Amino acid sequence: MQRFFIYLILFIAVFLLFGWYFSNITLYLILSLILAALLRPLTNRLNDFHVMGQHIPRWTAILVSYIAIILFLVSIGLLFFPLINNQISILSSLDYEELYEQAKIPISRLEDWLINYQLIDSPRGELFDQIQKTLLETIAGIDVGKFISSIINTASSLFIGLLAVAFITFFLLLENGLFRRNVLNLIPNPYFELSVATFTKVEKLLSNYLTGLFIQVIVIFSIASLGLTFAGVEYALTIALFASVANLIPYAGPILGASFGIIVGISTGDYAGSTEINYLIFRILSVFAVVQITDNILLQPLIFSKSVKAHPLEIFVVIFAGAKIAGVLGMIFAIPVYTIFRVSIMEFYQGYRSYQIFKIKS
Template sequence: MQRFFIYIFLFILFFLLFGWYFSNITSYLILSLILAALLRPLTNRLNDFHLLGQHIPRWLAILISYSSIILLLVTLSLLFFPLINNQIQILSDLDLNTIYQQIQIPISNFEQTLINYQLLDSQPGFLFEEFRRNIIDAISGFDVGTFIGTVIDTTSSLAIGLMAIAFITFFLLFENGILRRNLLNLIPNPYFELSVATFTKVEKLLSNYLSGLLLQMLAIFTLASIGLSLMGIEYALTIALFAAVANLIPYAGPILGAGFGIIVGVSTGTFVESSDITYLLLKILAVFGVVQLTDNILLQPLIFSKTVKAHPLEIFVIIFAGAKIAGIIGMIFAIPVYTIFRVSILEFFKGYKSYRIFKIKSTN
């Protein structure tokens, strides 16, 4: 048994080194596993459906499942199209001279306050001139060729990634359970039952976590869209959708959602007096405050603590450890990865204790 634990430790070490060195391949595999887990119930139902007395072929069921994902993405993107079109129209109608005049007043007031308190030793108008010079330098330093090259490289990398994920996900769905079977084939017979129990528990917890995460996104979208609509905020559904997706990033997601809502509200609103902007900000912040309280008090403890059966303090530490290792991506995948290792170690330790008990009884 001790030798088996050594093998497990070496396998985990190899897995971590492989994932670090081939980070792109590892991210493709993880995303494919998640996508396959989400599409498997729909694919299995379609595969079991009878058409003209015959089962729908599994490859066709997978393609239909892919089509549902594409249709969902197209539907969601249509929510952002009016907002993007509105922002393009606003940018095309911008008058730089008017913007300079509007910005100059608050900057001059701030500069005069600093001068009065002897916190700034310069001539009046220095801050505004520095601000305008930095903007001009940024615009003049913009290289169209470099930007186009960056866009092409990013687009090609994204296309390659999507093709790889679609290819891996297709075979994970087509050969249902192939990855699990191949892994179990590597397990020695004395530890086969223990390994099966561990795989089953990990799959159940991850499935519960993904289902809970989808429910959390749906709840946040519903609460935010209803609240913003009642407050009369334009593009309420678009802001709510962005907030729901951004909430996948623990702790930082709600801030991103509220920031996006403020930017959209200020850029699309019409204001007669300066107090109107303050009133708009208060309404948006009030909605996201209620959404955040609901998420923290009700949704997160229900999803993160109960679905993965871990203490909230564990979740807190693991999320920030993931952020330290891999940034935002690490924060998103910290809980699933931690669940896999935690359950595996606990199950193998439980099996080791049972093994010791049976061994002691047999010797007696």
């Protein structure tokens, strides 16, 4: 038994080392597994559909599922296109000379305050000149060629990543259960039954988690879109969609969603003075307050605590550990990865106490 746990610890260590060293491949595989889990019900349903007495070929069902994803993404893009076009029109019509003069006012007030309290001893007007000089030096220091090269490299990496995820997902869907069968084939026969039970439980909990996330996105989008529409905010659907997706980022997501809503609301509206702007901000924050109350009281406990069967304090620590390791992506994938290891260890521990095979091996 001790030998088995030594092998198990070594396997986990090698797995983590491999995942860290080949982080890109690991990320592609994780995204492919998630995408395959989301598309598998639709693919199976299409595969079972009969045309002229014949099943639709599985590869055709997968391609139709891909087309559905592409159409969904295009619909989202069309939803954001009017907002982007509006912002471009606003930027092209700005009077930059007027903005330049308006920017001097708050900076001059700040400089007067600093001089009055003897925090700085520079002549009046020097603070604005220094800020202007710093901005110009920063802009002049930008290497345009290097900037364009970085954009091209990022775009090419993203394109390669999309192709890799699409390719891996295609074969995961084509060979339904291929990944699970290959992993289970590596398990020695004495531990096969326990491994199958562990795999089944992990799949069930992750499926509940993904379903819960989908419900969370739908509910937040519905509440935010209705609330912003009644509040008279322009591009309510676009703001609600961004907020619902951003909310997948724990803790930081709600702040991003509310900030995006305020920026869009102010930049797309025609307001006479600060009173109307303050009233708009109040309406937007009120809507997002209702969204967060609903999310924190109803959705979060239902999705995270029950779907992965973990204590809220565990979730809090795991999310911040994920953020430390991999930033935003780490925060998003922290709970699923933690669920896999947590359930696996608990199942093997219970198997150690319950399964006769461990007693014999010991």
